[in-house]
Amino acid sequence: MNSLLNRRNFLTGTTAGLSSIALASLLHDQKLLAASSGPIRPAVDAAHPYAARPPHHEAAAKNVLVIFCSGACSQIDTFDYKPELIKRHGQPMPGAEEIVTFQGKQGMLTKSPWEFKPRGESGKMISELLPQMAEFADDMCFLHSLTGKTNTHGPGENFMSTGYTLDGFPSMGAWTTWALGTENQNLPAYVAISDPRGTPQSSVNNWGPGFLPAAFQGTEFNAVKPLQNLSIPSGTSAKTDLATRNFLKSVNERHLEQFPGDSELAARISSYELAARMQLSVPEVTDLSTETSTTLKEYGADDLSNPLKAKFAKNCILARRLIEKGVRFVQLFNGAYQTGGEGVSNWDGHKAIVDQYNKHGPVLDQPCAALLRDMKRRGLLKDTLVVWMTEFGRMPTFQAGASGRDHNPDGFTAWMMGAGVKAPFTYGATDEFSYKAVENVATVYDFHATILHLLGLNHERLTYYHNGFERRLTDVHGHVIRDVLA
Numbered sequence: 045m046n047s048l049l050n051r052r053n054f055l056t057g058t059t060a061g062l063s064s065i066a067l068a069s070l071l072h073d074q075k076l077l078a079a080s081s082g083p084i085r086p087a088v089d090a091a092h093p094y095a096a097r098p099p100h101h102e103a104a105a106k107n108v109l110v111i112f113c114s115g116a117c118s119q120i121d122t123f124d125y126k127p128e129l130i131k132r133h134g135q136p137m138p139g140a141e142e143i144v145t146f147q148g149k150q151g152m153l154t155k156s157p158w159e160f161k162p163r164g165e166s167g168k169m170i171s172e173l174l175p176q177m178a179e180f181a182d183d184m185c186f187l188h189s190l191t192g193k194t195n196t197h198g199p200g201e202n203f204m205s206t207g208y209t210l211d212g213f214p215s216m217g218a219w220t221t222w223a224l225g226t227e228n229q230n231l232p233a234y235v236a237i238s239d240p241r242g243t244p245q246s247s248v249n250n251w252g253p254g255f256l257p258a259a260f261q262g263t264e265f266n267a268v269k270p271l272q273n274l275s276i277p278s279g280t281s282a283k284t285d286l287a288t289r290n291f292l293k294s295v296n297e298r299h300l301e302q303f304p305g306d307s308e309l310a311a312r313i314s315s316y317e318l319a320a321r322m323q324l325s326v327p328e329v330t331d332l333s334t335e336t337s338t339t340l341k342e343y344g345a346d347d348l349s350n351p352l353k354a355k356f357a358k359n360c361i362l363a364r365r366l367i368e369k370g371v372r373f374v375q376l377f378n379g380a381y382q383t384g385g386e387g388v389s390n391w392d393g394h395k396a397i398v399d400q401y402n403k404h405g406p407v408l409d410q411p412c413a414a415l416l417r418d419m420k421r422r423g424l425l426k427d428t429l430v431v432w433m434t435e436f437g438r439m440p441t442f443q444a445g446a447s448g449r450d451h452n453p454d455g456f457t458a459w460m461m462g463a464g465v466k467a468p469f470t471y472g473a474t475d476e477f478s479y480k481a482v483e484n485v486a487t488v489y490d491f492h493a494t495i496l497h498l499l500g501l502n503h504e505r506l507t508y509y510h511n512g513f514e515r516r517l518t519d520v521h522g523h524v525i526r527d528v529l530a
Contacts (some may be wrong), residue, residue, distance in 0.1 A: 099500025
C-alpha cells in the first residue's frame with residue numbers, strides 16, 4: 045500500500061496520465077484515432093425527416109444518379125471486350141460443354157454481333173451497340189468483375205437495389221436518404237423514374253424503404269406519368285386553397301403540442317406539408333416545355349420516328365433537372381417487366397438478341413449520352429456520382445436452339461462516373477470469354493460499400509436495429525473498392 049503512495053510513483057503516474065491525455069487529443073485533432081465499431085444512426089427528427097444530416101466522413105459525392113438497365117443487359121455486347129471469344133466463335137466453351145443455366149443447355153461460344161472499337165484517348169474497347177455513350181469512355185470507371193447471388197430477374201433486381209435477394213429490405217436510396225436527408229425540402233429526397241413501358245420486375249422493392257421509416261421510400265414518377273392529385277380541385281381558388289392549408293397547419297401544430305412525443309403524428313404532418321410544397325415544385329420540375337429545342341433534339345426527346353426513345357429521353361431530362369434541384373438520390377430505369385413477350389420491353393435477350401438489342405440500344409444510347417454530356421457541361425458531375433448497372437450478366441454462348449444469351453451472375457459489368465472515382469479506369473476482369481470474374485473479383489456488397497463511402501457513409505456502421513439484428517445495406521459483408529477512388 046505504501047509503495048502506491050510514494051512520491052516517485054505518484055509523479056510517474058501523473059506524468060504518464062497527462063501525456064496520454066495530450067496524445068489522445070492530438071490524435072483526435074488529426075483524425076488518427078481508431079474508429080469506434082458501434083452503430084452510427086442518424087438523428088432523424090420525425091417532424092423534419094428530410095432535413096440534411098452530416099456524413100460520417102468527408103464525402104466526395106452529394107447526390108447519386110443510378111441508371112438501371114432492367115432485364116440483365118449483356119456485358120459481352122456492350123463493355124466487356126473479349127478478343128479470344130471472337131477467335132473461338134462457334135466452338136464449344138472449354139470445360140463447359142454440358143453446362144445448364146437458367147433456361148437450359150448452352151450452345152457454342154458466340155462473339156458479339158456488334159463490333160468493338162477503341163474509344164477516347166484511353167482506347168477503351170466499347171461496342172457499336174452504344175456508340176454515343178462510348179464517347180464518354182475517358183470519363184468512366186469500369187468494374188468488370190462483379191458477381192451476384194442469383195440468376196433470376198426479380199431476386200437479381202432486389203440484390204442490386206437492396207443487397208438482399210428477398211423482398212422487404214431497404215433500397216440503397218432509402219439507406220442514403222435516411223442517413224443524409226436532402227438539401228431540397230420542396231421535392232422528395234429520393235425519386236424513382238420508371239421506364240415509359242412500366243415498372244421493373246421487382247417493382248417498388250427497387251425503391252422501397254423496407255423496415256426503415258416509410259418516409260424514406262422513393263417517390264415514383266416519370267416525364268410521361270406525372271404525380272397524381274397535385275392540382276387544386278376545380279371550383280377551389282388559389283386563395284381558398286392557401287387559407288385551407290394554413291388553417292390545417294395551425295390545427296396540426298396545436299394537436300402536436302398536446303402529444304409532443306408522438307413521432308408518427310409528426311411524420312404524418314411532415315408528409316402532408318411536403319405534399320403541399322410539391323404542388324408547386326413538382327409541376328415546375330416536370331415541365332419540360334421550358335427546355336430549348338436544342339436540348340430536346342440533343343436528348344432525342346423530339347424523335348417522332350422512335351416514340352419510345354423520345355419518352356425515355358424526357359425521363360433523362362427529368363433526371364438531370366432533379367439532380368440540378370438537389371434531389372439526393374435519383375434512380376432512372378431503362379426497361380420494364382415483360383410486356384408483349386420475352387425481351388420485348390427490357391434487356392432479357394434469350395431468343396433473338398440481335399433484333400431485341402437493336403431496338404433497346406438506340407432507346408438507351410442517345411438519351412443517356414445526352415444526359416451525361418449535359419451534366420458534365422453544367423458542372424453537375426463535380427458533386428454527383430453516376431452509376432450504371434444491371435441485375436446480372438449474360439453467357440458468352442448462345443442458348444441451344446436459340447439466338448440469344450442466358451443469365452450469368454458469375455461475372456458482369458457496371459460503371460461509375462463523376463464525383464470521387466478514377467477515370468478513365470478499369471477494375472477487375474472476367475476470363476477470356478467473359479464467363480466468370482477472375483481478377484479482383486468484386487461482390488455487389490463491395491459495390492454498395494463503395495457507393496456509400498463516396499457519399500461519406502461507413503457501410504459497416506450505418507445500421508438499423510430490426511427484429512433482433514443490426515441490419516445494414518451490405519449485410520455482414522463488403523469492402524470499399526479503394527482502387528477506384530480518385
